[in-house]
Amino acid sequence: MVTTKEPVLPFTDALVRLAHLVQQVFGEVSREHDLTPQQAQLLCLLVDGPVGMGELSRALHLEKSSLTGLVDRAEKRGLVARTRDPGDRRVCLIELTPDGTRVGVLAHGDVARRLETLAGDLPHEHRDLLAAAIDGLLTAHATRDGGAS
Amino acid sequence: MVTTKEPVLPFTDALVRLAHLVQQVFGEVSREHDLTPQQAQLLCLLVDGPVGMGELSRALHLEKSSLTGLVDRAEKRGLVARTRDPGDRRVCLIELTPDGTRVGVLAHGDVARRLETLAGDLPHEHRDLLAAAIDGLLTAHATRDGGAS
DNA sequence: TCCCATTAGTTTGTATTGCGAACAGTTGGT
């Protein structure tokens, strides 16, 4: 029986707690792969192909200077490499090294697996609705913020 | 057309993105109140009354030493105060100062308001289900981790 | 062509965050 009881948590608290939980999972997985959570996040963002600093900065909500440091350390560990965009020599494309790709794929898989496990106890309807609702939230936010020219 | 289409995001990605969004909101609100996100989190945890370092450590997933520093800085800013537990003189109860209470309540309200706004576009059924689903996730995690003796 | 506002990233300096190991004070049991 899928009783939809009154939410014990005031909804917003539920969101905050969930964020906390996800962050915790991310932290655990990162440590297992000898990464910092920020590095893991970076690698996960790069598995789809090289990305410029500007786009990374937007995606990670980081100032340019913060990102420079993060990429520096990741480069020093041989996880990513800087490439110059031939079309615009100002642009710096960040791409995964073979090592970085391996670690990034593994870490991403682990995070996904662990979250799936946590969601395993949820009825499928709830899971689907959860995904759809989150999709709506994200869309709302993107429209509100990203919509501004 | 607002059809409930198949989730574009693979569910786990949705969770990660949501966590990101919540974190972002928390960051914005913190900055508006001249707090660091960690300080804001600390204040929000203390509005229900004094809490010992140990419990805080567990709630925030921080090592004891990290927490000492966080409380130190918050104390230096006059947001919290350390009190000795008369029953057990090892224990250090952290409580909000009047200033800390004021800022904490304001910040918590702002976060809640902003998240509510983001969720405003969601149908109420979705919102309730979202809260219930998250509740389930948290319970699952608590049972799995906290249940272990 | 030369100049200049714009854009992309880096450098520098500072504060915060977070961990682990070693430490000091308390407590409770023996």
Next chain:
DNA sequence: ACCAACTGTTCGCAATACAAACTAATGGGA
């Protein structure tokens, strides 16, 4: 009295994050 367990602090270190000033490249106009 003594000692193991527990609570919190100190110390040293690396990573994170920001703002301001800077360098280099781009793409217009004048």
